[in-house]
Amino acid sequence: MTEQNKEQAKEQAKGQAKKSARGFLIGAAVGAVAGAVSALLFAPKAGKELRQDIADTARTAGEKTRELAETTATKTKEAAKQVGEVATTIGGKVKDSAMHTVEAVTTAKGNVQDWVKELRSPGMIDITDAQALSEAAPASDELPEAVEEAVEETDETKASE
Missing domain, CATH: 1.20.5 (Single alpha-helices involved in coiled-coils or other helix-helix interfaces)
Structure with a gap:
């Protein structure tokens, strides 16, 4: 696996994680706001009290969304780091395997050259x-x-x- 392929794999993993995290955050925020507004509108309260409850609920939803965003960002960074480590490990194994193959082919080539020299030596066909x-x-x-x-x-x- 080339360095460029490793980078592409990392970027692709990060992009997918960001898309899923973004979608989850948007869904959570919309759900929280819709639930809060519905609960407040259907509860019988005075205007001033209702406005205070809406403000408190919006503040709480914002704080929870922020916490959720921080948690998602942390987990996304951890996942991207793990993907990078796995890609590096696989790349190292592929490189080692290629080096062993080159060594084996070089040895076989040397053996064949020695056999040809031996066959061409005096007294041989x-x-x-x-x-x-x-x-x-x-x-x-x-x-x-x-x-x-x-x-x-x-x-x-x-x-x-």
Whole structure:
């Protein structure tokens, strides 16, 4: 995961958290105000007393909305931090895995180069010589049988001793 992808993931998580928090806050504020106004309008009270109750309820709703906004902001920041930490951890694991893969491929390449040098050394077949390869192929087919025969002969020799 590239640094740019990490940043995009963080920003996307923050944006989603902000949208859901904003929607929740708006819903809570509208619900609180609507409930307070309904309760006050349906309660039988004098004008001055009703205005005082509306002011008190509006003040209380504002305080609760502020508290809710602070709590939501704190939780959103914590969630964004956790998303960032997870993205960093995953990025590190991907980087480590890629490094191990590069090391394995480099080792395999070196091994293949060594084998090619060994095959090209004096006394070995020229792997670029198609005729030599075609002559060696039937012999390689007979190799397992020859090994098996040699093992049987060795077993028979040990048994007779």
